[in-house]
Amino acid sequence: MSKRGSQQGDQQGNVVEPEVRKSDAEWRRQLTPEQYHVVRKKGTEAPFTGAYWNTKDDGTYRCVACGSELFDAADKFDSGTGWPSFTAPAAAGCVHTEADNSFFMRRTEVLCSRCEAHLGHVFDDGPGRGGQRYCINSAALNLERR
Numbered sequence: 091m092s093k094r095g096s097q098q099g100d101q102q103g104n105v106v107e108p109e110v111r112k113s114d115a116e117w118r119r120q121l122t123p124e125q126y127h128v129v130r131k132k133g134t135e136a137p138f139t140g141a142y143w144n145t146k147d148d149g150t151y152r153c154v155a156c157g158s159e160l161f162d163a164a165d166k167f168d169s170g171t172g173w174p175s176f177t178a179p180a181a182a183g184c185v186h187t188e189a190d191n192s193f194f195m196r197r198t199e200v201l202c203s204r205c206e207a208h209l210g211h212v213f214d215d216g217p218g219r220g221g222q223r224y225c226i227n228s229a230a231l232n233l234e235r236r
């Protein structure tokens with residue numbers, strides 16, 4: 091994949107064709123029921139229950155579905171929400187966002203750019219430079235510790 095190609099698509103706000111495509115049955119086989127519920131059915135794990143909400147270990151958080159690098163532990167902060175929270179993605183273009191108006195709320199959904207896995211939502215009340223808080227389900231992530 092050319093890095094330039096994927097970034098172009100994201101900067102223009104277009105939905106980039108996912109590189110990893112699998113059938114529903116394949117995802118079901120590959121993922122645990124909870125992972126499947128979150129990343130393929132846009133589910134949300136209960137707060138304070140996931141594997142990483144309170145993790146402070148150094149490392150790289152990868153997409154549980156395709157292994158793409160999504161977030162860096164250096165950008166993780168304690169939001170008090172019970173979900174892993176990050177100020178920014180690991181790199182521009184590794185995630186993309188879509189408007190989500192489900193449950194009578196106006197939210198912005200965060201998805202893996204490579205496989206379209208639902209990761210969580212992004213809010214604009216974060217402490218970082220861009221003011222963003224990426225609120226991500228543990229079930230969508232796999233921490234590769236350094």
Ligand SMILES: [Zn+2]
Binds near residue numbers: 154156207
């Ligand atoms: Zn992915």
